[in-house]
Amino acid sequence: MGLLDGLLPAYYESILITVGIYIILALGLNLITGVTGQLNLGHAAYMCIGAYTSAIMSMHYGMPFIVAILAGGLLAAAFGVVIGYPTLRLTGDYLAICTLGFGEILKSVLYNVPAVGGAMGLAGIPPKTTLTIVFIVMIIVIISMVRVESSRFGRALVAIREDEIAAECNGINATKYKLQMFSLGCFIAGIGGALWAHKIMVLQPRDFGFLKSIEILNMVVLGGLGSIPGTILGATVLTSIPEILRFSSEYRMLLYGALLVAMMIFRPHGLMGGVSFNSIAKRGMRWLKPGDKPDDKPGQKGMGG
């Protein structure tokens, strides 16, 4: 452990950790909103559950970091099931409003629960998040997302996004798959939140409001809904831009906004819409060996009867 830590100046290391955590969060949302097409405006709520749970686990119960992270993920997933079960029957705007509502309710509840610090928040969380840990978790999340994408489960999710009724007519249990997908996305958000909590060491309910959800959604949309490499790129770009733009001091967020608008005008499907690791690999193969198409099936087609 600790291979990557201390190699870079603290400032860059901190930015890289933030980028890594946002990649994790955005990949969770990409599964829900990008791959399956269920607009979720409350992703920060699940991040928040993961953050608070893990913080309490390590502060009050002295649990090892890995246990705290998993507990955060699991509780977020459990909330995902409880919230998802009634709301995933809704579609489009209705689902969006419900997820948004849950985020705001959670925030209000946290403001009023003294046990988790209320409006003062939780302070004194041990700084256990290191670049190495974030990097490892990020790689695990990326690999699992790529595997989900090419699995039977992933195909079913895409079918649901494309046409839910047609998906059901083809024997896909849309309710079940949506619920499994949603809780998996929330689990990842919870893990991201746990890493976040142990990086910034102070949690306040207002950090997990609507704006945070939109920030993560921006990354997914900018990168290209449903595209894993796109989501990674989107999270990287949007996390680093505010840092890069620091030279412009107070105009920073203005430039950030203008950049977002410009990107959506010139790349409406996101930076890498429709691009997957698989398609990148295929294109690379073709580029390396021109004239040799690896995805073409050899031989004659069998005769039907």
Add this chain to the structure above:
Amino acid sequence: MLVVENVDVNYGAIRALVDVSLEVHEGEIVALIGANGAGKSTTLRSISGLVKPNKGRILFEGSELQKCPPHKVVEMGISQVPEGRRVFPLMTVLENLEMGAFTRKDRANIKDDIDKVFAKFPRLEERKKQPAGTLSGGEQQMLAIGRALMSKPKIMLMDEPSMGLAPMLVQEIFNIVKEINQSGTTILLVEQNARMALAVANRGYVLETGQVVISGAAADLAKNEAVQKAYLGV
């Protein structure tokens, strides 16, 4: 094989189906004809589980369907070619066909069955790597039929397969319906194009404002004066 017994379907206060009963025997093509809003599609949707009947029973090979969710209905051997085709637009033709085989356990035979679909619809093979949304209406209909065949259904429910197609294609689609039936799949066909539907069907039911008003052998229906007047434009 398939029995619909005294089924009522209400959409809120609107009564879409009133006491509808019909039967489909193995090996048949049964046509369900009627005007817009007569309840044809609702009948199909209640069989495939997309809407729940408020009253009545639906039996398939003796087991009750009316409480089954759509994916269970597919597993039992009923597949639906939905109204308006509903192919997955961003998936390729090949991927669409693979989705059709979603419920199957015999993974190994799927490839052969895709080849069979391609043999039936050579145009789909030419376009197998194209996103389905870029196909013409007729090709999308063929894909929707091919996709429904991929689940190896015992009975296929077809909702307005000729809708929005050029007359030549309509003829082609009906020939395909006949072929599929001859290779052993029972078909329940919903159509506004009553003439064509009755020409391929064995038996027919005429729906009017949610009720079955006339039923009988397709040839007899085609000769029935009331049917001719209302649906065949004679």
